[in-house]
Amino acid sequence: xxxxKKALFGVAIVLFIIIGSGCLSTxxxxxxxxxxxxxxxxxxxxxxxxxxxxxxxGECHIKAFTSISQEGRGHDKGCTLCHIRHGLKPKCTDCxxxxxxxxxxxxxxxxxxxxxxxITISLDLESSCSLCHPGQIEEFFDxxxxxxxxxxxxxxxxxxxIEVCTNCHAPHARGMxxxxxxxxxPAHMPQEIDYPESIAGENCAxxxxxxxxxLEQGNTKHTALGCSECHPVHEQIPECMDCHxxxxxxxxxxxxxxxxxAHDPAVINIPSSITRNxxxxxHEAIDSELxxxxxxxxxxxxxxxxxKHGYLPTCESCHGxxxxxxxxxxYPECKKCHIVLHDVKNIVFTK
Numbered sequence: 001x002x003x004x005k006k007a008l009f010g011v012a013i014v015l016f017i018i019i020g021s022g023c024l025s026t027x028x029x030x031x032x033x034x035x036x037x038x039x040x041x042x043x044x045x046x047x048x049x050x051x052x053x054x055x056x057x058g059e060c061h062i063k064a065f066t067s068i069s070q071e072g073r074g075h076d077k078g079c080t081l082c083h084i085r086h087g088l089k090p091k092c093t094d095c096x097x098x099x100x101x102x103x104x105x106x107x108x109x110x111x112x113x114x115x116x117x118x119i120t121i122s123l124d125l126e127s128s129c130s131l132c133h134p135g136q137i138e139e140f141f142d143x144x145x146x147x148x149x150x151x152x153x154x155x156x157x158x159x160x161x162i163e164v165c166t167n168c169h170a171p172h173a174r175g176m177x178x179x180x181x182x183x184x185x186p187a188h189m190p191q192e193i194d195y196p197e198s199i200a201g202e203n204c205a206x207x208x209x210x211x212x213x214x215l216e217q218g219n220t221k222h223t224a225l226g227c228s229e230c231h232p233v234h235e236q237i238p239e240c241m242d243c244h245x246x247x248x249x250x251x252x253x254x255x256x257x258x259x260x261x262a263h264d265p266a267v268i269n270i271p272s273s274i275t276r277n278x279x280x281x282x283h284e285a286i287d288s289e290l291x292x293x294x295x296x297x298x299x300x301x302x303x304x305x306x307x308k309h310g311y312l313p314t315c316e317s318c319h320g321x322x323x324x325x326x327x328x329x330x331y332p333e334c335k336k337c338h339i340v341l342h343d344v345k346n347i348v349f350t351k
Contacts, residue, residue, distance in 0.1 A: 054079050064114045071115035103131055110159070119159030136188045143189035172206040184234070193234040201227050211263055218264030230262075237262075247281040255281075259309070268309035276302055286342050293343035 057079040058065030068076050075082075082090050092107040104110070110119050110128070129152045130137040140148040155163040165171075165181040183203055184193045195203075204227045205212035215223050222230075230238050240246070240256040255278060259268045279302040280287035290298050297305075305313050315334040331337055340346045 052080060067112065067114035067118075071118045073115070073117040075114065075116055100132055104128060117160065139186070139188040143192055145189070145191050147188060147190060176206070195228065195234065197226075197228050197232065199226070199228055214261070215263040218266060220264065220266050222263060222265060251281060270303055270307070270309050272303065274301075274303060289340060289342040293340075293345060295343070295345055297342065297344060 054065065054069075058069075061079075065079075068079075082088075082095075092111075092113075096107070098105060112118060155161075164178045165185070165187075166176070166178065169181075171181070180203055183199055184195045186192060186194055201212065201215075239253045240260070240262075241251075241253065244256075246256070258271050258274060258278065261267060261269060276287065283302075305318075315338075321328055335341065337347050337349055338344045339348050
């Protein structure tokens with residue numbers, strides 16, 4: 001019994017010590033050191049592009065702003081029209097159809113996005129010229145010449161550039177304007193000369209100086225006409241009968257020109273090859289007299305006595321003084337007796 005009491009007393013002492021030391025008390029959370037709070041990261045600023053001016057965009061995008069300001073050509077409607085958000089790069093087809101067809105789908109091969117019509121023609125790009133300019137390429141192939149042997153970018157370094165002819169070619173006349181070159185020479189087939197109906201004679205005279213001088217000096221009805229009235233197509237020679245009634249129904253154009261130069265028709269030139277029948281077309285009565293005269297004159301060609309039109313020879317130039325002096329003294333003019341000049345045997349004494 002005494003031993004049990006001692007044991008209980010020992011347990012009580014141990015419990016007292018434990019409770020006193022606080023081992024059985026509720027554990028406390030450790031005290032944390034205060035830490036300064038970090039504010040949340042600032043969100044990226046949201047730019048209201050629709051209200052931003054082009055000049056503001058240009059402060060950062062200098063090259064693009066300069067290009068579109070100077071050569072925008074339809075794209076200069078405001079930066080935010082295409083870039084509704086910063087960094088957004090729209091596709092051309094968002095606004096444009098494939099205007100050149102499906103063969104040219106990458107617009108950027110030719111067009112700069114901020115200067116769409118400022119196109120530099122490169123050798124790579126030249127192969128695509130025919131897709132948009134088939135007419136000019138066909139003219140080259142149909143009319144071979146020195147121009148057809150050149151590449152497109154020889155004359156057109158940039159798209160839309162029109163080279164002045166006189167940069168390569170000497171003009172026909174000093175002070176000749178580019179428009180005057182094109183009056184006759186289409187750029188892509190310059191040997192096919194074509195001119196408007198209203199072309200001035202002065203332009204034709206640049207190449208046809210001799211003809212122009214003859215026309216001016218002749219002062220005939222032809223002088224008052226414009227060159228294109230008779231020559232609507234270059235080198236076309238009209239038929240005289242297109243405007244004039246021929247001297248004979250079967251007369252040919254070459255027979256007209258045998259006597260009448262086209263640009264000075266009033267000056268009649270008789271070619272050495274002209275036949276008596278040609279003269280008879282206009283001088284029918286005289287030819288009839290000569291044929292019925294049965295004289296040596298009938299055996300001669302007209303130009304034997306009339307080497308120039310309108311020339312009347314004297315009888316003495318061929319015959320001298322064929323009669324006695326007394327007869328010539330009484331009749332000093334041959335036509336006093338030989339009154340029908342083309343029928344000299346038909347003699348009538350008029351004294």
